Amino acid sequence: MSGETENDKKLILDAYEELIKHCKRSRGAESKQLIEKAFHFAWDAHRGVRRKSGEPYIIHPIEVAEIAAKEIGLGTKSIVSALLHDVVEDTEYTVEDIAHHFGDKVAAIVDGLTKISGAFNQQTSMQAENFRKMLLTLSDDIRVIILKIADRLHNMRTLSSMPLRKQMKIAGETLFLFAPLALRMGLYAIKSELEDLSLKYEHPDDFKLISEKITEQEERQEKIIKRIIAPLKEKLKEGNIKCSIKNRPRSIFSIWNKIQTQNTSIEEIYDMISVRVVFEPEKGIPEKNQCWNIYSLITDIYKPKPERIRDWMSTPKANGYEALHVTAMGPQGNWVEFQIRTDRMDDIAEKGFAVHSKYSDGSGESELDKWLKDVREILENPESDALAFLDEFRLNLFSQEIQVFTPKGLIKTLPKHASALDFAYEIHTDIGNQCIGAKVNHKLVPLNYILRSGDQVEILTSDKQKPKSEWLEYVVTAKAKSKIKSAFKKERKEYTIKGARVLEDKLVDSGLKLNAKAYRKMLEHYKLSNKEELYYKIGLEKIKLDEIEDIVKKKSKNKFIKYWKLQLFGDSKEEEEEILETATSKPEVDKKKTLMLNELAANESYRIAPCCKPIPGDDVLGYVDMANNVTIHKRKCPNALKLMSSQGDRILEANWTSHRLMSFLAIIELNGIDKIGIVNDITSVISKDHHVNMRSVHFESHDGVFEGLIHLYVHNTEDLNNLMKKLIKIKGLDNVRRIENIEEYS
Numbered sequence: 232m233s234g235e236t237e238n239d240k241k242l243i244l245d246a247y248e249e250l251i252k253h254c255k256r257s258r259g260a261e262s263k264q265l266i267e268k269a270f271h272f273a274w275d276a277h278r279g280v281r282r283k284s285g286e287p288y289i290i291h292p293i294e295v296a297e298i299a300a301k302e303i304g305l306g307t308k309s310i311v312s313a314l315l316h317d318v319v320e321d322t323e324y325t326v327e328d329i330a331h332h333f334g335d336k337v338a339a340i341v342d343g344l345t346k347i348s349g350a351f352n353q354q355t356s357m358q359a360e361n362f363r364k365m366l367l368t369l370s371d372d373i374r375v376i377i378l379k380i381a382d383r384l385h386n387m388r389t390l391s392s393m394p395l396r397k398q399m400k401i402a403g404e405t406l407f408l409f410a411p412l413a414l415r416m417g418l419y420a421i422k423s424e425l426e427d428l429s430l431k432y433e434h435p436d437d438f439k440l441i442s443e444k445i446t447e448q449e450e451r452q453e454k455i456i457k458r459i460i461a462p463l464k465e466k467l468k469e470g471n472i473k474c475s476i477k478n479r480p481r482s483i484f485s486i487w488n489k490i491q492t493q494n495t496s497i498e499e500i501y502d503m504i505s506v507r508v509v510f511e512p513e514k515g516i517p518e519k520n521q522c523w524n525i526y527s528l529i530t531d532i533y534k535p536k537p538e539r540i541r542d543w544m545s546t547p548k549a550n551g552y553e554a555l556h557v558t559a560m561g562p563q564g565n566w567v568e569f570q571i572r573t574d575r576m577d578d579i580a581e582k583g584f585a586v587h588s589k590y591s592d593g594s595g596e597s598e599l600d601k602w603l604k605d606v607r608e609i610l611e612n613p614e615s616d617a618l619a620f621l622d623e624f625r626l627n628l629f630s631q632e633i634q635v636f637t638p639k640g641l642i643k644t645l646p647k648h649a650s651a652l653d654f655a656y657e658i659h660t661d662i663g664n665q666c667i668g669a670k671v672n673h674k675l676v677p678l679n680y681i682l683r684s685g686d687q688v689e690i691l692t693s694d695k696q697k698p699k700s701e702w703l704e705y706v707v708t709a710k711a712k713s714k715i716k717s718a719f720k721k722e723r724k725e726y727t728i729k730g731a732r733v734l735e736d737k738l739v740d741s742g743l744k745l746n747a748k749a750y751r752k753m754l755e756h757y758k759l760s761n762k763e764e765l766y767y768k769i770g771l772e773k774i775k776l777d778e779i780e781d782i783v784k785k786k787s788k789n790k791f792i793k794y795w796k797l798q799l800f801g802d803s804k805e806e807e808e809e810i811l812e813t814a815t816s817k818p819e820v821d822k823k824k825t826l827m828l829n830e831l832a833a834n835e836s837y838r839i840a841p842c843c844k845p846i847p848g849d850d851v852l853g854y855v856d857m858a859n860n861v862t863i864h865k866r867k868c869p870n871a872l873k874l875m876s877s878q879g880d881r882i883l884e885a886n887w888t889s890h891r892l893m894s895f896l897a898i899i900e901l902n903g904i905d906k907i908g909i910v911n912d913i914t915s916v917i918s919k920d921h922h923v924n925m926r927s928v929h930f931e932s933h934d935g936v937f938e939g940l941i942h943l944y945v946h947n948t949e950d951l952n953n954l955m956k957k958l959i960k961i962k963g964l965d966n967v968r969r970i971e972n973i974e975e976y977s
Contacts, residue, residue, distance in 0.1 A: 235278065239287050243274065246293045253301035254310060262307040265333070269311040272332060276322040284392035291385060292316060298381040302421060304582045309374050312340040316378060319345045336372075343375035344382070377416060377583075383409045384421055387428040395884050396822060399852055399866075402432040403875020403882075417550040417583025426484035433866055434487070434850060441483050441490075452478070452504070459506060459533075459561050466528045467510075474510035474525075479570065481505065491867070491971070504561065505568040509577045519544045522555040522571045529569050533559035536566065544576075546634050549644050551579050633684040645682065648707050652678040655690045656711035663711060664718055665692040679705040700771075727763055730770030737776045738783065749783045756782045820855045826885040828863065837861040837885075839895070843868035843971070846895035847887040848948025855881045867971060887947070894924065894944035897951050898970040904963045905937040912961050917941070920957070922950040940970075 235243075247270055257266060273292055280288040296313035299305040305313075311333055318324050319341055326345070330338035387405055390398055406429040413422035431438045456478045467474055489495060508525060512518050522544060529535075539558035547553045553576045561567040572580065634642050635654060643657050651671065655678075656663030669676050670689040682688065698718040706712055738745050750762060757774060759765050768774045820826070828837060828847070837853065843865040845851045850866040854874050863885055864871035875882055901913065910930055917925055926942040945951045951969065958967045 235287060243287055243289055243293070246290055246297075250293055250297045250300065250310075253297055254307075255300070256304065257300075257307040257310060265307060266310055266314070269314040269333065273314045273318055276318045276324055280321070282389070282392070284389055288317075288321075291389075294385045294388075295378070295381050298384055298421075299378060302582070303377060303381065303418065304578075305374065305377065308337055308340070309378060312337050312344070312374065313378055313381065315341050316344045316382060340372055340374055340378065343372060344378060376412070377418075380409060380413050380416065380418060380421060384425060387425060390428065390432055394823070395825075396882060397879075398432045399884070400875055400879025400882050402429040403872050404877075404879060405429045406433070407872055407876030413583075415550050417552065417579060419552075419583070420581050423482040423484070427482050430484045430487055436850075437487055438483060441486050445480075445483070445486075455504065455561070455563060455565070456506065458563070459504070459567055462532050463508075463529060466532065467508075467525070470524075470528065472510050472521075472525065474508055476506060476508050479505040479507045504565055505570065507570045507572065507577075509572050509574060512573045512575075518573050518575070522573070525571050526555055526557055526569075529557065529559060529571075533561060533567065535559045539566075539568075546642060549632055550583065553579065633682060635682050635684065636687040638687065638689045640687075646707055649682050650678065650705045650707070651676055651680045651682060651688060651690070652702060652705045653708045653711045654682060654688050655692075656706070656708065656714050658690060660714050662690055662692055663714055664698050665694065665696045667691050667693045667696050678702070723767060726770030727766045728770070730766035730768065733776065734766065734769050734779070737779060741780045743780065743783050752782055752785060753779070820853075820859050820861060820883065822855060822881070822883040824883070826853050826861060826883055828885055828887045837863050840864040840868065840870065842870050844896055846897055846945060846948055846951070848951075851885050851887070853883040853885040854878075855883060861885075865971070894946060896926070897943050897945050899941050899943065899951075899955065899958075899967060900970055901937075901939040901941070901958065901964060901967050903937060903961075903965040905932045905935050906963050909937065909961070909963050910939075913939070913941075913958060913964070916957050916961065917943070917954065920950075920954050922946055923954050 251263075251266070254262070254266060257263065270293070274289045277288040277292075282288055282291060292314045295316065296310045299309050299313045315329060315333070315337065319326055319329065326338050326342045329341050383405060386401065390401060393401070405425050410422050410425040410429065413419075413425055427438075460476050464476060467476075508529075510521070510525065512521050536558045539556075541554075541556035543552055543554045543556070553572070555571040556568060557571070558566050558568045632644050633647055633649065634644050636642060637658070643654065645653055645657060651669035652663065652666055654669070655666040666678060668678060668691045669680065670691065671680060671682065671686050673687075698715045700719060700723075702715050703712060706715065735745055738749070743749065750765075753759075753765055754761070757765065757768070759768070765774070769776065826837065828851070838860065839845060840854075840862050845863055845865040845868075851863050852866055852871060852875070853861045853863055854871070855861055861883070864874070903909070910928075914925070914928065917923055922945065924944045926944060928939070928941050930937055930939040932938075943951070943954075945954070955967045955969070958964060
């Protein structure tokens, strides 16, 4: 702790003055007094405390309150709660004190924010359990979760003062959970900034490169956009339409993501030019009609691409987003996306649900209400394992959506890839449990039929039908999964008890002990995560016990236990203890230090993750399991992102030392024009490279185009990149790229 200087006081008062400027919904005398009271209360509570950056701690709650007021448009109670959000957690004050000074509603919001950071079971992941607690507060007040997003945004803006290991943990957690959650809340601008800031800390080189490229292209892009906008401005002026037309620049993260997923360059990104038309609607004419009128004016000038029209006015997105999108051919042969919105639509698009009340007519259930209902339903029967719960929640509520119709024409919103069975459970639990099939657009389809937007679905039922375990493979919604699991929980229990008895009898008859070592061998052999799953599959007779004796007697090749796998899929406390008993004792890894990846220490001090198989030169991180074994992942690896977000306290920084003694597997994909001798040219270039050895080669040719996959052993990324540069020079080769997700091709 250190005292406040005059400079500190000036800094604090300046920050507070800036906050007051943006409290547009708190202009009344009573509101101003309450905010000022909260400011002085928080300042006094945090007096003398500093953040890692060195600034007085009170600056953080002031900045969070400013985000809530300026960027989200929240009102007085939210601003007051933001100013007080760390008081109960970090000082001697209690929730009762907050209630006494500021009322029950503010106290409830502060309590909700405090609970998120409260104590939790050490056997589950800190972040996963934390996230579940945050969702539980939804049933009390939506403002809790919006303020938590504001809190996270300010933490991300000031992340540079944190150690690198903490930066990776917080950035991974932000990208995995908070950015999608901000999108679901309709906070598009905040979602984009959270993604960009996460990228800045997770992949700093990529972030810098794309930023520089964008700056390089700005001048050229500006000229193109001026040329696109000029004739449109004239047309709209002729029609007496008051509007603003501006370029909507793509975020750095969205460009990076497209480069990763589509293997393209910045220059090639399809819809990089995006223009937003925001207009003031005329009273007495439906907004939708006016949007279509502007669409007509745009398409008078530029030829539209019919399949790229998106009408989010008739059926808004689940986060409240409304607009009309059209892609048309620009004047220089480039596609341009036009987003047409009213002032109201633009306000909601930027600030999300927080401003809905401003425009709501009070009729009907909003998409937010429906979403919250889904959240609460999942929370009623959460998975016993926090990570499994987290995964299910994220996959089902942050996914892209489709909209389908009931036979009576009512719209139901479902995640992309939802099946007819998901739809049945969306209607009612009993309809799902008794579903035998469906009619989609009047044609008979099976339960696992994947629905598409616009489908009309009628569910067929039978009193004799009962849920089956394989149904879990057909559904993607959390609601359907939980209802199916509930339906056959009793049946599963019976099979599990039967399986345990059968296994025990078999091993006793063979004179073998059913101990931790035996369980580990069986679980590893069958690739299962816990004993219950093993018993259940034996009870169902999906696992035959003929070979069980050989599996248990088999000598273990490696004492390195795959903890990272067990952690990803969840495991019971009992099993963790049993496995730990058999683990090789290792000294504790210092997570604050950077692990230097020396090739002589490979397999002793660290292990290469089989899911992404990083090679020297890749950006990597280490994951420390409960037995202090370290697994090295690429930072881009989906499993690494999940670990950063769910078990950030087990992440450590890792860097390669020089590698020349060992070789690492890499896969490259090639395609181009098929011509005589092309395969020979490719293999010749590879065989002449002294730093690279081929393990396997596979080529396919069709309609004059060939595709190839080559498995190579290389020393590092430098050798691999040099080889790829040589290959791309071969006449006829169009594209050479490294496969990042190695599991799909190994």
